[in-house]
Amino acid sequence: MAERLSVEARKQALKSLPGWAEMSGREAIGRTFTFKDFNEAFGFMTRAALVAEKNDHHPEWRNVYKTVEVVLATHDAGGVTALDIELAEAMDAIASQIGVA
Numbered sequence: 642m643a644e645r646l647s648v649e650a651r652k653q654a655l656k657s658l659p660g661w662a663e664m665s666g667r668e669a670i671g672r673t674f675t676f677k678d679f680n681e682a683f684g685f686m687t688r689a690a691l692v693a694e695k696n697d698h699h700p701e702w703r704n705v706y707k708t709v710e711v712v713l714a715t716h717d718a719g720g721v722t723a724l725d726i727e728l729a730e731a732m733d734a735i736a737s738q739i740g741v742a
C-alpha cells in the first residue's frame with residue numbers, strides 16, 4: 642500500500658509540478674486545467690481516465706465546459722502518496738500534448 646508523503650516530501654514533489662497546489666482543509670493536491678474548448682477538455686479526461694484505470698488510482702474531478710478541476714489524494718492512505726504525484730505528472734504530460742489555454 643502506498644505510504645502517505647511527509648509535508649516536506651509533498652512540498653518537494655510540488656516544486657516539479659507547477660500549477661498544482663496543496664488543497665486547503667484536506668491533505669490533497671489540486672490543479673485546474675483550462676483547455677481551448679469542451680472537446681479538448683473531455684479528450685484530456687478520456688486519456689487521463691485510461692491512465693487512472695491502468696494504475697488503479699483515480700482522480701476526483703469536475704468538468705465545466707473547457708475547464709477540468711482535479712483533486713488528487715490516496716483515499717486508502719488518507720493523504721497524498723507517490724500515486725498522486727505520478728498521476729499528476731501523467732495529467733500534466735497529457736495536457737501539454739493537447740495544449741492548455
Ligand SMILES: C[C@H](O)[C@H](O)[C@H]1CNC2=NC(N)=NC(=O)C2=N1
Nearest residue numbers: 697698699700714715716717718
Ligand atoms: C479497490 C481499488 O483498488 C481501490 O479502491 C483503489 C481505487 N482507486 C483509488 N484511487 C484513489 N485516488 N485512492 C485510492 O485509495 C484508490 N483505491
